Amino acid sequence: MSVHMQFMLLFSRQGKLRLQKWYVPLSDKEKKKITRELVQTVLARKPKMCSFLEWRDLKIVYKRYASLYFCCAIEDQDNELITLEIIHRYVELLDKYFGSVCELDIIFNFEKAYFILDEFLLGGEVQETSKKNVLKAIEQADLLQEEAETPRSVLEEIGLT
């Protein structure tokens, strides 16, 4: 909310991309170019520096958690601080879901990380700000996994309340 995000990238200290979500239509070539440039720029920044960057006509907001960099692009008039908190809320969600998350969780279960992201941010806007609600939605979809063999009967019980 109050931020229209253009894209979000997660990459490691070694510059390896771990997650990418694009909220604006761009060609693959463009995406690769942006990713390469941004990873380079962000990794070159010193730890005490500002978490914001001007890049082309966009504002980049990034933060490092352990070995992972979370990096969002917003428009110039958007609120940088709240974007920083969006990143933080996402990390909290991952943490709660995986139970103290680490980079490996995201590497090996990136589709889960995407599912969580989609419940939190939709089309570049904050969809749900209640941590409880996001996790509830994810867990309920997950439950299906365990009961995959007999989906119908279970589903009718679950619903989404």
Add this chain to the structure above:
Amino acid sequence: MSDVVERTLSALPGLLGQHEPGAGPGGPGRASATSRLGGLIRSITALSSKHEEEKLIQQELTNLKATVSAPATTLRLMKECMVRLIYCEMLGYESSFGYIHAIKLAQQGNLLEKRVGYLAVSLFLHENHELLLLLVNTVVKDLQSTNLVEVCMALTVVSQIFPREMIPAVLPLIEDKLQHSKEIIRRKAVQALYKFYLIAPNQVQHIHDKFRKALCDRDVGVMAASLHIYLQMIKENSSGYKDLTESFVTILKQVVGGKLPIDFNYHSVPAPWLQIQLLRILGLLGKDDPRTSELMYDVLDESLRRAEINHNITYAILFECVQTIYTIHPKPDLLEKAAKCIGKFVLSPKINLKYLGLKALTYVIQQDPNLALQHQMTIIECLDHPDPIIKRETLELLYRITNGQNVTVIVQKMLDYLKQSKEEYTIINLVSKIAELAEKYAPANEWFIQTMNAVFSIGGDVMHPDIPNNFLRLLAEGFDDEKEDEQLRLYAVQSYLGLLEEEDAIYPQKFLQVMSWVLGEYSYLINHEGDPEVIMTRLHKLLKKTFVTSETKAWIMAAITKIASLNRGSKTIDKLIQEFSTSLDTCMRQYAFELKHLCEDKDLMKNLLPRDASCNDMVVDASLSFLDGFVAEGLSRGAAPYKPHHQRQEEKLSQEKALNFEPYGLSLSSSMSSSGFTGRQSPTGLSLGSDMSGNSTEMGQKEMSSLKLDGVKKLWGKDGYLPKKESKTGKEDKLEAVPPGSTLGGNMVDHPLSEADQEVVSPSEEEKEKQRLASTLFVGLASDSAVSLMGKADTTTQKFKRKSKISETQNSEEAPSIQHDATLSFRPLPEAQSNDNENIQSTEHVRLRKSSLSSSEVLEASISFKRPQSLTEARLDAKLPDYRLSPSSLFADNNIEVFQPSQVIPSVVASKASLIPSLSEELANNPHSEAVELCSCDTLAVNLCKVWTDDCLLLVLFVANRSSSALKNVNLVFENSEHFKIVEGLSYHFPVIKAQSLESCQKSVQMEKNCMQEILVGSLNYHLEMETGLEFSVTLSLTDFIRPMKITTEDFGKLWLSFSNDVKQNVKMSPSQGSLSIALNTLQQKLKLHVVDIVGNEGLVACQLLPSVPCLLHCRTHAGMLALWLRSPCSALPDSLLYQCQKVMEET
């Protein structure tokens, strides 16, 4: 946040052996790392080179390709393949062969597989991807599912990517979901509608009521989601949603007061995202609107007060709050609190907050220059901050406080920054700012030219083309002082010759072009001290350099030709002609030959290239009539007549039509029509490029100069900081600026409590240095402390004040409001002149009425304006400033809004029977609306009657004088609208309206830009004891401009095939509408459509949008639905008309 951040990981490969990532404390649904994906990831991590990785992934992709296309592959395996494909794509390897399978998986899989399928689709495809169409059916099916999880997935994917043209297929389903019992479904449905609003606003116009319902939803999440839509709509049209201000204020009050469920708290701050969204909406609503702003002062105050915990999230809210407070109509005590708040940011040791502090300062600095003074020392520190982004933002701030006295320091700082920055975007941005400041505030010729040299050197070929154009125009057109002009040109010539002297220097092409032009035009100025031969040798040398492009060479050649025309024979010229006559570059060869011929005929040359005539008008025979004989001869010899480009294009297209692409509908035909359009828009024939060598560049230059005379963008309010008055001379100012210490002292006097002041107490050497800088930077701001928030009128201290071609007095006295008219007058002269006078006159009417001149004087004044440059103007000049400087005339909108149309008392109306408006007989025969009262006061009332004639919409306005005395000079003025054009002009003048009588005027309106419904705003101004204005608005909808089109079924068939834009949609019919004929009847009556034919359950209907854009409808009834199919040559019309049809069907 602590434990998440603190925990670190050892290097990845080492861990992979022992650590099983799924083994954490019971996280739900962790995949085992021993899966195939796990295997892939592990083997990639183990590799050491990029090359090996590539080999491995290519191998993996080959395997995957075989697996996904094998018919025996189970969906379960497919799901796993998709995950691996996503991984490969993330590593940057293309895997488009899998996209179609992702769609299939979403379609066929069970819930789990579907979930991965949808995820893959949303990651692989973008919203214009052609495969996306294949997803539509799946989405429709899932939206209708009884399983909530499936519905959720479908809504999630729709909110991310959906093909625009297929929105009608899912819209009704999603609308239904707004009433769903589960809040998550309602929320996602709102989110999907938001997406639709963004990509196709017309399609969701009819559900605005439902947005309101969502705003009032009992669930916070749903309400919050609806705010996205509102923010967007309010951004586009804030005046349409003022009535919701109180609702937004109430919601914000509840949020701030902690009334929401605790779930929405974030670090014990209640729903910060929601707060920020609401603050932003309030800012948009309250902007320039005192009454609306009034409603929100309390809640803003409370928000500021409540946000006190020292955490990032509260700062985020505070920042937004400050921005809102400075955006809406100002309230002093709130501003004071907000300013304090900015102080907290700026002085914070945290770098992120400091950055935002600077950003906030930049935002508010025009309104409150004192804030910059308070924080001047911090700003100075930030200017040398090790983090470039802080520096960059500081420069942005300085840019906004630049004036004639600090410009040299600030521009120097900007140039320093540019020397370190390689980023193209930064260069483009900063270079334009420097050029703008230099032009506006240059203290001296030398400085200006040198600064522009730096701009051209650094900006090179990435800078905006306006910069060199503006610069050259400035040199060419000159200013008020002929001597100054000459000096500036002379200095430019000298400076460029100096630059060209350096043998190995490489300059950007644009810079070389600028130099060539200036040398060509003005090098004669130094003739008494320099040899033209030297200049030509330098230019000649340039021609031989390899880095010079052929475009630049053309500029150089033009310059040489111009210089040659002023001098008798020259060795360099001869050498040059010889050299290039055999050049392989055909252009250069042509130039050489032209030059040769010109040199042989000096008279012709002098005629062709007059000295210093770049600003003279030039007559071009654009019709090329001198070629008529040649053409006639060609035709008589049997040549085919010439067809212009667009005609050829059209013929080609119509030939292609024989293949008939029609059945493929939408995407194909629309792309075809758009290519047709670009063809038509491209300029035809006439190429100036191959014209005479000497003049081609010059002419191009000239064209630009006459087209773009409104010049460089002026940032709002900047001039408000200029402490100088026009009466002061430049010299005095410079004297003031020189001794740094004294000015600093001067600044401080005004602000004894400023932060900086306290720091002054014990200055170290370094401190002193900073203070010296501060005094040079912030000079000129202090004396400004008394400036009102509205800013000053355009008092110009510019050194380079543009000469303008219309009379000087008019231009300068009307600077802010009439600029628009000024640009108009640069059209070919005769008719523009009269037009212009009219404009000026009508504007003057309004403006004069606001002043307190007596009416007889007004009349005289307005007459005098018809004679440009008449003597009376001088007298007017003396009076005009009185009101020109008052805020009310600058902010006319605010002023007018005060006048509220008061309610009419019915009995009064009854007693004034003579004032009841009625149409003339002639008009009354046409279909027309009832007369509606638009506005009224004790004296006047305005009624409106719409008359729908065959070929236009007539607005008949009745102005009734209810008072007992005659009213003179009543003016009715419509505001310019981008959507509508009023044929007779925007204003109407009633010389006299007698007491208790009624006058009317007619205006015929045309729709310029397609729209559903727009408002035409106007006002009625008159003078009675005091100036008065009545504001009114007329709502015009598309249907006002729709007329029946009477054609035969046969014609319908032909036309139908030739139109490329179409839209289809099913509309529910109420039982009362029952049959097709009743439905068609409704459309015919309500929308003025023409029913061409009815065959069984199908109907053909035709109409046209005035003046003559046809639109055809095909209607079919089917199971209680009316299937509408619309086609038109205009792309927006089917959409808009469909909406009107829907509305009509819903209403009945």
